[in-house]
Amino acid sequence: EVQLVESGGGLVRPGESLRLSCAASGFDFSLYSMNWVRQAPGKGLEWISYITNSRKTIYYADSVRGRFTTSRDNAENTLYLRLASLKADDTAVYFCARNSYSGLQRAYFMDVWGKGTTVTVAS
Amino acid sequence: SVLTQPPSASGAPGQEVTIPCSGRAPDIGSNSVNWYQQLPGKAPRLLIFGDYRRPSGVPDRFSGSKSGSSASLAISGLQSDDEAEYFCAIWTAGLSGWVFGGGTKLTVL
Numbered sequence: 001e002v003q004l005v006e007s008g009g010g011l012v013r014p015g016e017s018l019r020l021s022c023a024a025s026g027f028d029f030s031l032y033s034m035n036w037v038r039q040a041p042g043k044g045l046e047w048i049s050y051i052t053n054s055r056k057t058i059y060y061a062d063s064v065r066g067r068f069t070t071s072r073d074n075a076e077n078t079l080y081l082r083l084a085s086l087k088a089d090d091t092a093v094y095f096c097a098r099n100s101y102s103g104l105q106r107a108y109f110m111d112v113w114g115k116g117t118t119v120t121v122a123s
Numbered sequence: 124s125v126l127t128q129p130p131s132a133s134g135a136p137g138q139e140v141t142i143p144c145s146g147r148a149p150d151i152g153s154n155s156v157n158w159y160q161q162l163p164g165k166a167p168r169l170l171i172f173g174d175y176r177r178p179s180g181v182p183d184r185f186s187g188s189k190s191g192s193s194a195s196l197a198i199s200g201l202q203s204d205d206e207a208e209y210f211c212a213i214w215t216a217g218l219s220g221w222v223f224g225g226g227t228k229l230t231v232l
Binding site: 035037044045046047050059060061095097102105106107108109110111113114115116 | 155157159161165166167168169172173174176178208210212214219220221222223224225226
């Protein structure tokens with residue numbers, strides 16, 4: 001079964017750091033680009049980061065650039081997100097999502113999602 | 124926001140509802156639009172990719188279309204299970220990332 005499982009969320013104080021993990025199984029993780037997407041309580045989806053399968057290209061949303069760092073370990077089938085200098089506005093459920101491409105349709109899409117891990121930033 | 128959706132939509136069981144997603148012509152016109160369904164408390168699920176294509180397992184009651192600077196998700200034969208939030212999304216080279224619409228909460232009356 002194709003699956004993504006996030007972990008590492010919790011309650012942290014403003015200014016602190018945290019590392020999230022996303023364990024992939026059921027597919028060849030090393031072939032796929034991956035994303036992190038978050039959702040603040042009662043709000044919509046916000047894409048925050050993308051990393052290619054080779055790690056050569058990493059993109060960040062303006063809201064997290066310079067504070068969050070995405071990495072991956074293809075040998076361990078795991079995606080990571082390090083969150084630093086956390087603010088109350090970073091409180092959200094963090095999802096990892098697989099990035100896929102259909103050559104036939106020439107379309108990119110996020111087709112596999114984890115259930116998410118919750119990060120709460122509060123003093 | 125780059126993509127605009129109405130915050131809410133509703134329809135009676137059995138009816139058809141259409142959810143629009145509008146943006147600038149260069150954004151929507153040049154990029155394929157994807158749609159996601161998010162049931163309460165759940166992770167998003169890919170519903171439509173490449174403007175109108177359905178992944179396997181998605182009922183044909185769900186259909187996507189695009190024209191000019193707007194895209195639409197149509198849901199026919201509404202069921203109570205369709206109550207969810209629906210998001211459109213595109214990949215924009217200009218912003219080097221994915222952009223989501225604000226989401227439309229669908230209520231089945």
